[in-house]
Amino acid sequence: MSTVDAVVAPLISAEQRKQARSVGFTLVVLGIVAAFVLGNRPGDAGFKLVDSYIFVIPAQPFARILALVLIALGAAQLLKGFGKWTNVVLSIAAATFVISFLAWAASGGSFSFTGMLQDTVTRSVPIILGAIAGILCERSGIINIAIEGQLLGSAFAGAVVGSLFGPWAGILGAIAMGVGLSAILAVFSIRYRVDQVIVGFAINFFALGLTSFLAARVLTEHPDYNILSPLRPIALPLLSDIPVIGVVLFTQTLFAYFAYLAVAIATWSLYHTKWGLRTRAIGEYPKAAGTLGVDVIKLRYRNVLIAGAVAGVGGAWWPIGMVGRFDQNITNGRGFIALAAVIFGRWHPVGALSAALVFGLAEAIQLKMSNLDTGIPSEFLLMAPYLVTLVVVAGFVGRSRGPKAAGQPYDAQ
Amino acid sequence: MRKQTMKSLAVGLVAVFALAACGGSDTASDTTAAVVDITQPEPAGLACEVTDTGGVDDKGFNQIAYEGLLQAEASLGVTIEVLESVSDADYAPNLQSFVDKGCNIIITVGFLLADATKTFAEANPTVQFAIVDSNTSAANVQGLPFATDQPSFLAGYMAAATTQTGIVGTFGGINIPPVSIFMQGFAKGVEYHNAQKGTSVKLLGWDMAKQDGTFAGNFNSLDDGRNIAKSQSDEGADIIFPVAGPVGHGSSAFAMESGGKVKIIGVDVDMSVSNATQAEVYVGSVLKKIDAAVFAAVGNVLNGEGGGTDYLGTLENGGVGVAITSTITPELQAELDAITAGIIDGSIVAN
Numbered sequence: 001m002s003t004v005d006a007v008v009a010p011l012i013s014a015e016q017r018k019q020a021r022s023v024g025f026t027l028v029v030l031g032i033v034a035a036f037v038l039g040n041r042p043g044d045a046g047f048k049l050v051d052s053y054i055f056v057i058p059a060q061p062f063a064r065i066l067a068l069v070l071i072a073l074g075a076a077q078l079l080k081g082f083g084k085w086t087n088v089v090l091s092i093a094a095a096t097f098v099i100s101f102l103a104w105a106a107s108g109g110s111f112s113f114t115g116m117l118q119d120t121v122t123r124s125v126p127i128i129l130g131a132i133a134g135i136l137c138e139r140s141g142i143i144n145i146a147i148e149g150q151l152l153g154s155a156f157a158g159a160v161v162g163s164l165f166g167p168w169a170g171i172l173g174a175i176a177m178g179v180g181l182s183a184i185l186a187v188f189s190i191r192y193r194v195d196q197v198i199v200g201f202a203i204n205f206f207a208l209g210l211t212s213f214l215a216a217r218v219l220t221e222h223p224d225y226n227i228l229s230p231l232r233p234i235a236l237p238l239l240s241d242i243p244v245i246g247v248v249l250f251t252q253t254l255f256a257y258f259a260y261l262a263v264a265i266a267t268w269s270l271y272h273t274k275w276g277l278r279t280r281a282i283g284e285y286p287k288a289a290g291t292l293g294v295d296v297i298k299l300r301y302r303n304v305l306i307a308g309a310v311a312g313v314g315g316a317w318w319p320i321g322m323v324g325r326f327d328q329n330i331t332n333g334r335g336f337i338a339l340a341a342v343i344f345g346r347w348h349p350v351g352a353l354s355a356a357l358v359f360g361l362a363e364a365i366q367l368k369m370s371n372l373d374t375g376i377p378s379e380f381l382l383m384a385p386y387l388v389t390l391v392v393v394a395g396f397v398g399r400s401r402g403p404k405a406a407g408q409p410y411d412a413q
Numbered sequence: 414m415r416k417q418t419m420k421s422l423a424v425g426l427v428a429v430f431a432l433a434a435c436g437g438s439d440t441a442s443d444t445t446a447a448v449v450d451i452t453q454p455e456p457a458g459l460a461c462e463v464t465d466t467g468g469v470d471d472k473g474f475n476q477i478a479y480e481g482l483l484q485a486e487a488s489l490g491v492t493i494e495v496l497e498s499v500s501d502a503d504y505a506p507n508l509q510s511f512v513d514k515g516c517n518i519i520i521t522v523g524f525l526l527a528d529a530t531k532t533f534a535e536a537n538p539t540v541q542f543a544i545v546d547s548n549t550s551a552a553n554v555q556g557l558p559f560a561t562d563q564p565s566f567l568a569g570y571m572a573a574a575t576t577q578t579g580i581v582g583t584f585g586g587i588n589i590p591p592v593s594i595f596m597q598g599f600a601k602g603v604e605y606h607n608a609q610k611g612t613s614v615k616l617l618g619w620d621m622a623k624q625d626g627t628f629a630g631n632f633n634s635l636d637d638g639r640n641i642a643k644s645q646s647d648e649g650a651d652i653i654f655p656v657a658g659p660v661g662h663g664s665s666a667f668a669m670e671s672g673g674k675v676k677i678i679g680v681d682v683d684m685s686v687s688n689a690t691q692a693e694v695y696v697g698s699v700l701k702k703i704d705a706a707v708f709a710a711v712g713n714v715l716n717g718e719g720g721g722t723d724y725l726g727t728l729e730n731g732g733v734g735v736a737i738t739s740t741i742t743p744e745l746q747a748e749l750d751a752i753t754a755g756i757i758d759g760s761i762v763a764n
Contacts, residue, residue, distance in 0.1 A: 115647030119640055212468075212499060220470035227690045232670060323635040323666040327659050328468055328499075332634045367644045370584075370627035371617050378588055382630040 023086055024077035030097050031070030038063035038104040045103035046110025049244050059107035063100045070097070102365070105374045116364045117248040121256060124353075124360030125321070126151060126331070128259040129314030130338025131345065131352035132266050133178075136307035137185075138347060139270065140300050141283040141405040145200035146185050147311060148335025149207035154178040154315025156211040159326035160219075162228045162319055170228065171316045178312025179305050181207065186304040190297060193409035204335075212328045219326065230324045231255075255321040258313055266349040279303055283403035286410045296410045314338075340389055347402055355392070362388040456492040458517035460485055460711050463507045464497045465523035467632050471659045474681045474703065478522045478545055481707030489708075489715060491517075504529040512537050518714040520545065520707055524591045530554060541720055543710035545703055546591040549721050555713065556723040557706040561591070562598030563728045563756050564699045564735045565654075566763035567749055568678050569602020571697060571737070572652040573614040574745050582617040582645035584627040586657035593619075595656040595680065595699065596626060598763050605752075605761070617645050629660045638663025646675050652696060654678040668694035676739075685738040696739040702732050729757045 039060055046054040070093055076082070082089050102113075130147045137144035157177035162170020181203055188199040219226040231253050239250040270276040278299060281289035286296045318330050337359055344358075345351025362385035369381050462482050464475040479495060486493045494516070496507040504526050511519045512533060518541045521530045527547045534542045534551040542554045549556035572581045583599050585592040596619040603616045618641075619626035627645075629637040642653050642664035653668075653675060655661030661680060668675040669691055679685065679698030686692075706724050713719030726732020735749075755761035 112644075112647035115644065119644060123636075123640065216468055216470055216497065230666065230670070318636060323639050323663045324669075325635065325662065325666075327471075327633055327635050327662070329633055330635060332631065332637075363640075364644075367627070367641060371645070371648060373620070375623070378625050378628045382628065 020081045020086060021078065023090055024074050024081075027070050027074030027077060027090070027093055029074075030093065031067045031074060034063045034070060034097065034100055035067035038100050039067060041104055041107045043107035045106035045108075047102070047106070047113035048110055049114050050247075054110055055113070057099070057103045059100075059103040062103055066096055066100045098361070098365075102368075105369055105372045109372060111368050111372060114244050114247050116368050117244070117361075118251070119364040119367065120357060120360040121248060121252060122360075123363050124356035125252075125256050125259045126314045126317045126334050127338045127341055127356035127359060128353055129255075129262060129310055129317070130335050131341040131356060132262050132349055133307040133311035133314065134339055134342040135266065135270075135345075135347055135349060135352060136279075136303050136310065138342065138403055138406045139283045140279050140303040141286055141403060141408065141410065142185070142189055142300060142304055143196040143200065143407045144185065144304070144307065145197060145339060146181065146203035146207075146335075147338050148331060148333065149200075149204035150178050150181045150308060150311035151315040151318075151335045151338075152204075152211055152329070152331045153181050153207040154312040155318040155330055156207075156214065156315075156326050157312075158316035159228070159319035160225050162316075163225050163325075167228060167231055167320045170320050171313065174316035174320070175309045175312035178310070178315060179308040182304050182308025182311070185308075186301050189409065190300050190304075196407050208329060211326070215326060215328050226325045228319065228324050230320055230322055253317075253321045255313065255317045262310060262313075263349045263353045270349070280403070282410070283405055286405050286408075290410070300410070337389065343402070344389075344392060355389075358392055359385055359389050457490040457715055458492070459494065459515065460491045460518050460520065460714075461494045461496070461511040461514070461516035462520040462522060462707075463504065463511065463526060464495065465525045465632070466498055466500060467658045468497045469495060471632075474545075474658050474701075475522050476687070477682050477701075478520065478703045478707050481704030482520065482711070484704060484708045485711040489711060491711060491715070498526075501525060505533075508533045512540055517541060518543060518711055518719075520710060522546075522703075524589050541714045543707070543714075543719070545706065548723055551721070553720045555710045555719045555721075557703070557710060557726075558723060559591075559701050559703075559706070559726040559733050560594075560728070560763070561699065561701050561726075561733055562594045562601070562764040564701075564733045565595045565598030566602040566605070566756065566761075567735045567752060568654060568697060568699050569599035569604075569616075570606045570752060571602075571735075571741065571745065571749060572599070572654065572678065573603045573606035573612065574610075574748075575696065575739075575741065576614055576652050578649045578651045579613065580615045580617060580649040581652045581654070582627075582642075582648075582650035583654040583656065584618045584629065584641045584645070585655075586629055586632040586660055588625060588628050592656050593624065593626075594764065595654070597621065597624075599654050601763055617648055617650050629657050632658040632660060634660060635663035635666070639667045642667040642675065642677075646671065650675070652676050652678065654680070654699075656680050662688060662691075665691045665694045679736075683736040683738065685736075692738070697735055697737040700734040700736055702726060702734070705732060727757075728753055 042060045044056045045059045046056055048054045073089060073093060130151055134144050134147050154174035154177045158170045158174030161173025184203055185199055188194045189196040233251050233253050236250040240246040278294050282294060282296045282299055290296045319326050341352045341355035344355035366381045366384050369376060370378055460482060467475045469475050469479045482493045485491050498504055498507055508529055520543045522545045524546045527544060530542055530544045531550040534554045538553055543557055544554060545557045547556055548558055583596050585596055600616050600619045600621050603614050606612060607614055627641060629641060638655055638660035645653055653664055655664045665677050668677050676696045677694045679695050681701045683698045685695040706726055709724055752761060756763050
């Protein structure tokens with residue numbers, strides 16, 4: 001990789017300069033917003049960290065200092081550039097800006113900051129798992145836009161099996177449904193070489209139609225098939241005693257812990273195992289991998305089915321991790337957000353994790369905003385998470401390139 | 414090979430859309446088949462209902478309208494049909510298909526169908542319509558609005574009187590009048606308690622001055638309901654009033670999880686009955702007797718009446734009410750009775 005970089009160095013640096021400039025402008029714009037919008041409300045903002053402790057930020061001075069720092073950082077970036085530290089600087093600046101925004105909104109009042117962060121993690125769990133499912137497929141050259149259908153189908157299976165045989169069986173049922181729907185994707189796109197986008201859409205419609213139909217016809221008449229006790233959050237010993245972080249990260253349901261593990265395992269396996277190398281190879285240059293003796297077809301089947309199992313756990317999150325029942329279209333488009341997280345995360349599990357967290361944070365902030373006196377209409381607040389996702393995907397990601405062979409059927413001849 | 418692939422894809426896709434279509438619309442066909450009984454060779458008429466996106470199994474609003482229709486089927490001898498709307502794009506096609514079928518009355522469930530109902534009523538002056546949660550919009554439309562601010566006022570007063578933390582919460586599905594009227598009444602009830610008793614109970618989720626507050630943005634996402642309840646609980650609320658149909662079941666799931674820390678007030682129907690497995694979390698429910706209104710609307714049309722008038726459900730005529738499903742003190746009960754009388758005689762304004 002490094003030799004390739006060296007050869008095309010001038011090209012990339014032009015691209016990089018352009019990106020560095022836009023980062024600089026972004027910082028300056030954030031600084032101006034901080035100065036003129038966030039700095040216009042006097043009063044202290046209370047961030048409740050634990051029940052007995054409220055951290056107080058004076059909203060106006062905080063915003064004004066932040067504005068100066070952001071504009072200085074932006075100027076430094078435009079003049080000189082932070083090089084490889086750019087992303088770190090940008091992340092810290094963005095996080096501080098969010099805190100200043102919260103202080104602006106909460107000035108004169110207080111809100112549960114820890115609860116908000118806990119919601120962020122909880123909300124992002126199905127998006128993380130859906131995105132991992134997407135990455136596993138796309139890295140092996142199969143476009144998976146059926147994540148939404150897989151989540152919805154497994155949510156249904158999880159609710160019904162879980163109601164009849166208990167939550168653990170429900171998770172297994174959800175995994176089976178996820179794998180089953182993945183098998184449809186695999187057979188049509190690998191064996192029959194149907195356009196993968198079309199198969200994906202068909203699976204989404206299939207899952208929505210079938211689960212809505214069964215929910216209306218079967219679950220309405222047999223409410224016993226659709227009620228179970230969801231798994232309660234488990235406070236991990238020792239870790240959950242850490243103030244704030246313990247509540248945010250380690251007082252979650254098993255689904256969240258599974259999501260952390262899934263990100264770690266997927267990252268390690270994709271970049272440090274033989275399986276990962278082969279998977280990336282069949283997603284980029286399947287012909288070359290095939291020539292070198294990798295069984296492309298078999299590996300693609302296997303990865304798509306594993307992806308289905310991961311999505312199955314993600315779908316089980318709704319009935320078994322959260323609300324204890326299924327309702328029509330309960331996933332409400334989270335699978336499509338997961339798809340966006342795949343792209344925003346540049347087909348990397350850690351990237352997808354951060355994308356999911358950005359979306360989860362936007363949703364959690366939106367919930368808190370409606371309790372605070374900001375004057376922002378609720379309709380706009382509801383739009384905000386999607387807007388943030390859009391801005392982040394369009395603005396910050398720049399050009400991202402997916403696996404080269406994604407969407408192309410493999411022909412060994 | 415290629416041909417075969419295309420064929421299997423075509424078959425697969427057709428099957429998919431067939432199923433998708435079933436999911437949206439097939440709920441009533443077995444009930445229609447069952448109604449043809451021997452004692453009544455000629456059905457009295459065809460009463461049809463279009464739901465909003467909640468579906469007839471929402472354990473609330475749409476379900477109770479459907480129950481009104483079932484009552485009409487049983488005691489008025491009409492044949493009934495229902496079409497569920499999966500998205501708002503289904504309203505017009507569903508209405509069109511009922512017009513084509515020659516329904517005597519088409520009941521549309523919900524404010525969200527108001528525009529579509531008006532359009533179709535004006536285009537088909539010979540067909541009778543009735544719309545739940547909206548006023549009449551044409552000469553052949555019966556409006557079925559409800560003064561749900563009245564029972565919500567009682568619920569708000571009760572919540573303010575029984576909260577342990579001094580903070581109560583509410584949230585809605587979408588900020589539309591039939592939803593916000595509950596929240597406004599609830600807020601008024603809390604405010605009335607504060608004024609009468611000198612308390613300072615705080616309400617989360619509805620701002621009377623701005624007429625805006627916390628909304629899920631939909632009527633079907635249970636995890637939104639869970640999260641809003643958790644978020645309000647994080648801010649200290651211990652009694653929460655979700656006005657969002659099935660979304661509120663997510664809130665009751667959270668209340669179950671909280672182990673008694675958070676209580677819920679049900680909406681539209683007595684949720685301690687309709688959602689019996691989680692009955693313990695409901696301190697009460699605000700009732701909106703849509704079934705009675707739907708039944709009355711069908712009866713009016715059979716009698717050749719109806720159209721261009723409103724049936725308003727109030728505390729006075731029993732079209733709305735409160736079901737208290739927790740133990741309250743006799744003093745509080747007496748205060749609630751006094752407020753009910755005050756609302757009926759107009760000395761207390763609930764909105």
